[in-house]
Amino acid sequence: MKMKKILLLTASLMAIWSCERDTETLGPNLSELYGEFSVLEPFVASRSSVNFGVGESVLFSGRFSKPVNWEIHIVGQSSGSEKVITGMSKLVDETNAAWTGTTTHLPMFKEEVCTAFITVPSEGFSDTLSGISIDSTKFDEGFVMADFESGVNPGWTVFAQSGADMSFGIVPGDSAAQGNNFWDMGGEVSFDYLIGLIDFPASAYGSATFPLDENANNVYFNVMLGKPEGITNEIILFQFREDENGDGIFQEATEDMYSLELKGISSDWENITIKYGDLQALINGAPADPAGNGIREPHKLLQVSMLFLADPSSGYSRSYMDYLIFTENGPLEP
């Protein structure tokens, strides 16, 4: 019996000691959480000049001794455009720090020289790279309705009231949201809400209707807007008229017109995007039933109108507009 007990115990102990387990440390590495911060690999860019228009990108890289919250800022030296890339890691590489020419803060980048710097705010660290040259800006997929770079399209209808201090036309300047020109609209009209308007008919682009996808949830209207500091009374109204019966004429009583009314826009350039399917029919700014079939049909869009309005009792008003573009599958990434 004694021998049986010994054998039983020995077998049990051998079975236990033959077990193995994973011996990796548990939890996050303390040296990464509490260790001293240092730069193991310096901040560098993959190229000094980039041609975004053909799909090139700039890849930033660097390595720290522990995971930190870092920010990369790329600033255009002439446009003032700024791209911000953020991350929380110890490694900065192509998976988290690739720049394809997009902008975080408008205006959009131009063909210019940029400065890039990385900061780690918690550690008080920063490093700067200068002389990244943009040879060509990125190409935006979509239908550009107006970027004001080639003057006024003769097919557009432009109307401005006879008010005081009127400005309603293209203005050249580095401060354009995209390219070198933008639309400036301002004035004081004491007898009407309307200060000025532009009609953008499809015929101005050589087609009966705008060349857009028929799925309203797949089409996005984008426009960049800004205004001077201190202006608070601006109303910008976009109207989208559809030719439902294909006769080349918009019938107000029987066909759909959808609208986008914007107030209180930012004084800095801002990219406004709306999905075509989210457009509403408005009467005096209030939602209403569309006059036609009530189906949002971007491929039947006949004309887009932009009306710059202000309460006549509110005095002078002014706003800027640039880069009106329809995109598909998602909003514009400026």
Added chain:
Amino acid sequence: MKKYLQIPLLLVFVLTGMESAFAQDKKIWVSGAARGVMYGDDYKSTSENDTTTARKLQSGHAMVDLGVNIQPNKNLLIQGMVRVRNDYGGFWGSGVTFDVRQLYIKGIIGDFLKYQLGDINYKLSPYTFNNGGSLVNKYAGEITSVPLQQIEYDLFYTADQTWRQQGAAIDFALEFSSFIEEMEFNAFTTRVRPSNFDTQDDRLYSGGSVVLVQSKNLKVGAQYVNLYDFKGTSNNTTYLKNPVATGSIELGHDINDSRISLGLEAGQSTMEWEGSATAPVLKDFFYDVTLKWVAPKPGLSIAAGYREVGPNFRSAGSQTMRINYQRAPQAYQRYGNDQQLRAMSLLDLSRDASLYQTQIVAGLMEYDPRYDNANPYGIATPNRRGVNAKVDYMDPRGRWEVSADGDFSTQVVGEGTDLLTGYTTGSVMAKLNIAPMMGWENRILSLSGRVGQQASSRSGGEVFENIDLSTSFTAFNLEATIVGSFDVIGEYRTWKTDGFTLVENRNSYSQIVDFTEYKINYSEDIAGAGVRYTFSEKTAIRLMWQTFAWKDEAQTTLPYTIDTWNLFFTMRF
């Protein structure tokens, strides 16, 4: 069962544990308990940042548990117990509560199979299903143990460390004529959490054991428990499974008047979330060997053991802590001019039932390092390996006794570093029974004291890897008979923790995802005295006074004192 009955070795089925329930001659009788409690607290603070906390609080209640036991025949017992409680200040029903405290049916089928339905108290082995106590309450003395015992009674914490469950249990045993004396079978299933019919399934806890008793010198057992979500009881698509399987051996040998025994338990656990692509599968094992020598004649007992519990060992039934450290005390819950949450203390732990856990939970609960940083989840604390020892000696004439225990362990794998944290816990106790020394019969005069220490340390690497946390505690008690059944009782306890450690932050899968820096330098102490009149073995009344002091050298909490008068009448029937 019929198959088993055909085994030639089998002689009889044996019933155990039901005798007390069926020992009554009457068909209906009443059992239960009663108590009356009064507290009068006087809060004091010298801090200039604490001028708004209410100074005095009065509370108390009278309560009776009435259990009606119905035994319609010799094989069936039904008990329903109702609690009637009246908090002081209630009148004509206002403040009076009626609750069903427990309800069960138990009986015997076919003269061999015992069953119980409803409320059941259950336990298996220390690593599968066991309601172990906490270090901070382990050495409660004559004053603080009185309210603590009421909490334990209210929450069904029993001396044999069972968990109160609701479900069903069966057990039976087979007795053999040769080779094997007996085989004991137990099985249970309980519901620990109900479905909400939306995102949360019924959570069940089931298991059982088989123990083979070859003789008093050899027992071999197998235990199995599983905490699991019952599919289909809600719209949930992720199902927890936490099975634990263990085997155990007990070997014994008599040497003259003493007995030496060796106990071994080993097993493994798995914790997984079926249906989740992101959840981990936690698997690990443990083993525990203990050698014990008991010599009743000189009154000496020595035990030494070694255990290793893997970092991913998860056993809900044994790792659920009694104290829920995420809760805050009810009395003076917010204090100071900034109304900060008051941390629980020795005083709260002795009298506030809301700080305690009533149901087992999956994973690992949060713990407070000041009350036990070494083994917060008891013997089944994961990621520990080391030795432990205990020596007890009692004078054969009962005049004095001494005891010493120690637990020395390290982590199995490092947390956030390759370095391992080491843990040491130890205490020594001495008790002097003066009455038998003086030859005073039917009188009590005893003095006892315990001094203990716990240390956690890790060093040798970078500064941020260092851990140095130490806790010291003392407990001194006095019991003395004045006249007849009239005694005086006294207690003095201290608890002090000082140092620094990193506390694990765990995700919902109980994996470590971060650490919190924990720096403390505080102390608390209770001094109390009182008188006790014992009507009978089950009935006594005590009038006690305690003064409790909280001091914080690190000044992260406000210092304060609470003086409290307590009147306790307790009765069992």
